[in-house]
Amino acid sequence: MTERPDSFFIGWAPPPRRLRGFLIAVVLGLLALFALTSYLTAATQDDPGDGAFRFDWGRETVVGVLQAEPYPVLHVLESERFGQGQALMLSGFGKRGVQDRGDPLDGKVVEASGVALKRGALDMLQVRGGAEGLGPLEGREAPLPPVVSLGRWRITGEICDGKCYAGAMRPGQGLAHKACANLCLIGGVPPVFVATDDIEGQRFFLLADAEGGAVTEAILDQTATLVEIEGEVTRRGALFVFNIDPQTIRLAQ
Amino acid sequence: MPMDILDIAGIYGLLGACVAVVFLLWGIDRVDPNARGAWTFRPLLVPGVVLIWPLVLWRWWRISRGETLGKRHRPPRLAQDYLALALALAIPVLLVAALLARQNGPYERPAVMLEGPAAEQDKSAQ
Numbered sequence: 001m002t003e004r005p006d007s008f009f010i011g012w013a014p015p016p017r018r019l020r021g022f023l024i025a026v027v028l029g030l031l032a033l034f035a036l037t038s039y040l041t042a043a044t045q046d047d048p049g050d051g052a053f054r055f056d057w058g059r060e061t062v063v064g065v066l067q068a069e070p071y072p073v074l075h076v077l078e079s080e081r082f083g084q085g086q087a088l089m090l091s092g093f094g095k096r097g098v099q100d101r102g103d104p105l106d107g108k109v110v111e112a113s114g115v116a117l118k119r120g121a122l123d124m125l126q127v128r129g130g131a132e133g134l135g136p137l138e139g140r141e142a143p144l145p146p147v148v149s150l151g152r153w154r155i156t157g158e159i160c161d162g163k164c165y166a167g168a169m170r171p172g173q174g175l176a177h178k179a180c181a182n183l184c185l186i187g188g189v190p191p192v193f194v195a196t197d198d199i200e201g202q203r204f205f206l207l208a209d210a211e212g213g214a215v216t217e218a219i220l221d222q223t224a225t226l227v228e229i230e231g232e233v234t235r236r237g238a239l240f241v242f243n244i245d246p247q248t249i250r251l252a253q
Numbered sequence: 254m255p256m257d258i259l260d261i262a263g264i265y266g267l268l269g270a271c272v273a274v275v276f277l278l279w280g281i282d283r284v285d286p287n288a289r290g291a292w293t294f295r296p297l298l299v300p301g302v303v304l305i306w307p308l309v310l311w312r313w314w315r316i317s318r319g320e321t322l323g324k325r326h327r328p329p330r331l332a333q334d335y336l337a338l339a340l341a342l343a344i345p346v347l348l349v350a351a352l353l354a355r356q357n358g359p360y361e362r363p364a365v366m367l368e369g370p371a372a373e374q375d376k377s378a379q
Contacts (some may be wrong), residue, residue, distance in 0.1 A: 149371065196360055
């Protein structure tokens with residue numbers, strides 16, 4: 001009696017007849033597995049939102065009053081795109097803020113130029129380098145809008161960096177984005193608190209400490225997850241600021 | 254203060270650096286006759302030794318006891334099937350555990366006013 005030779009798969013040779021059924025089943029099984037994995041991976045992702053760089057708007061030039069603390073924000077006086085009184089957070093290129101350029105211009109009328117980012121009611125301007133990007137407008141003066149207290153609140157939400165959340169990254173929020181958010185915050189990009197509820201119709205709050213100063217160092221461990229924070233909400237013109245007490249930050253359960 | 258994962262990784266790396274110095278200056282001559290008198294390649298091994306220094310120490314010990322080439326590779330090879338099986342089980346378990354442990358909301362929790370505004374105030378004047 002002759003022994004049947006073992007079937008042996010060789011990539012470059014025609015498959016042995018006895019293995020064909022098995023190989024077809026494996027190939028079809030893998031295709032189905034990959035399709036299912038792809039679908040489940042895509043279906044479980046959060047919606048990245050509609051935020052984006054508005055390169056289609058071209059370069060925006062905006063005249064406004066600059067508020068340097070807690071992070072540079074421009075209260076618009078004149079702009080073709082943005083309405084008077086609108087608040088534009090400012091950032092530099094990449095993961096950089098413009099605190100060093102904004103500090104000497106605090107309270108002054110400035111001209112800012114750059115590319116806008118927009119997500120719902122959240123607006124940011126990525127300013128160009130040098131004085132062309134952010135410089136004083138001599139001979140003009142205008143006051144900063146007054147600060148109005150909206151009370152002390154406990155709000156649930158996520159600490160994000162204002163640039164990625166506004167559309168520089170998709171997604172610009174959530175745990176998968178934590179490292180990027182922290183690098184942006186360390187680089188000086190303004191942190192925003194994206195709340196789960198409105199206060200006076202607003203869900204985005206610029207973050208500051210209780211004294212109204214920068215709060216970046218104290219929040220880096222709490223970014224990208226849903227947290228509960230207590231603090232005072234204030235409004236300055238169209239800008240809503242959440243002056244938080246970092247000791248009250250708790251993971252939302 | 255409790256140690257976090259970075260502290261543990263730092264201690265592991267520090268021990269690895271010590272092992273790398275001792276192994277690459279003295280030990281390697283004892284385990285590999287071809288390395289004797291050859292020095293320029295040794296700095297290239299530093300990152301690898303820092304990463305897998307427990308295995309380096311274990312093999313150094315086994316070879317210095319005069320065990321044969323086949324024998325000194327046996328334990329890792331014997332464990333390979335079990336490790337492959339363990340990995341095949343661990344990956345889905347970790348994935349499911351991560352999905353279960355992942356924070357899922359609250360996405361619509363109302364904000365709570367703790368204290369009303371005292372009065373309309375102009376802080377910019379302060």
